[in-house]
Amino acid sequence: MDYDVIIVGASIAGCTAATEYGRAGLRVALLERHRSPQAHKTLCGHFILGGTHEVLRRLGFWQLMLDRGAAVTTGLGVWTDAGWIAPAPGHGVPPAISLRRSKLDPLLREIAAGTPGVDLLMGHRVTGLVESGVVTDAGTTLRARLVVGADGHHSTVARLAGVPEDVAPNERFLFWAYYEGAEMTGPGDGQVWQLDPDIAVCVQVDDGLTLVGVFPAKERLAEFADDRLAAFDRFVARLPGGPSLSGARRVSNLVGTTDYPCVRRDPVPRPWLALIGDAATASDPVPAVGCGWAFRSAAWLTDATAGPLRDGGDLGRALRRYRRAHQFIDKYDDIGRQDALATPPNALQRAIRAAAVSDPWIARRLAAFGMRAEAPSVLLNPKVVARALLTRRAARPA
DSSP states (O other): OOEEEEEEOOSHHHHHHHHHHHHTTOOEEEEESOSOTTOOOSSOOOEEOGGGHHHHHHHTHHHHHHHTTOEEEOOBEEEETTEEEOOOTTOOOOOEEEOOHHHHHHHHHHHHHTSTTEEEEETOOEEEEETTEEEETTSOEEEEEEEEEOSOTTOHHHHHTTOOOEEEOOOBOEEEEEEESOBOOSSBSEEEEEOSSOEEEEEEOGGGEEEEEEEOBGGGGGGGTSOHHHHHHHHHHTSTTOOBOTTOEEOSOOEEESOOOEEEOOSOOBTTEEEOGGGTEEOOTTTTOHHHHHHHHHHHHHHHHHHHHHHTOOHHHHHHHHHHHHHHHHHHHHHHHHHTTOOOOOHHHHHHHHHHHHOHHHHHHHHHHHTTOSOGGGTSSHHHHHHHHHHHHHHSOO
16 A cells, blocks of 8 residues: 555645544545645635534644634624524633634645645646545556545545435525624624524634625525625625624625535445545535534544554444544534525524523523534423523513
């Protein structure tokens, strides 16, 4: 074997996995089709939810991201038609972090390339797969005991392996921009607006900038057809308690797309092949799960397989362990796919939101759910439902 592991794609998931495999003493080929180490993904909101905080700290990435200017969000205020859900002091939900991909991707490549045992091969495009190996555009065949597809939601590795795709529609579109000098007026150090069916966000990012994003239902696409920026400005101006942009300067073009379907693939499609990040699950971007899933799936894969790869253990058993860990993402993706249909919230969802406005216990669970810090059952369980219904009943006028 040329390597212990071959990883295709040197962005968040690929670099994280390569770094961890290298630290475990394995020989890793990390292939990236772009030639420049500064290459980065542009269609990414880069808000990393609090559920990934522990992984980032364990890997040593958290402080390095702070050193590059990353912004930390300790609590999001959520606007609903029942009022603001404000983060309670000391709520115990881990913080989120945001570092634009133009800084994050080069940082992660720098870390991976500096890890003993990792060969970062820029400008190498995979054109074919063989069992336990890849063929590059230079005609070179590389082999390893494990091949990892970390090459995004249009994964070439998955396509070459013939991995079936489970595709679900997304009935929202998205645009965002960065501002200098924007002032938040809502609670928390970031805000989300649940406008039903539309959604908007405002969060801090690196270099003191603020990201303002809108996720309207596709029925509003015509409003954005002629002048997207004007439509975007009108949308933001109508946000209740929205950011003040009167003295702010927009420092970017609009970033976004009018269609972003949800795509899911088996994370272990072959006995010698694993998928991580968007190659396994490209979820609805509205809840900002993509970057966190990339870090976490890479960590789960390396936690499960690094030892067996190093010591000659049972790789099949290790990959089954990874697939079980990945079910955490699958459960949230099921919920995200339903939310991506942009249908009105049901009575139960409305009751939980309304209760969270006045009940810190429910608000904390809603925040943990939103930050993907605990399993979906932290919010979706009979005790929360009963308490929300009782709170709503008590709030009704006699």
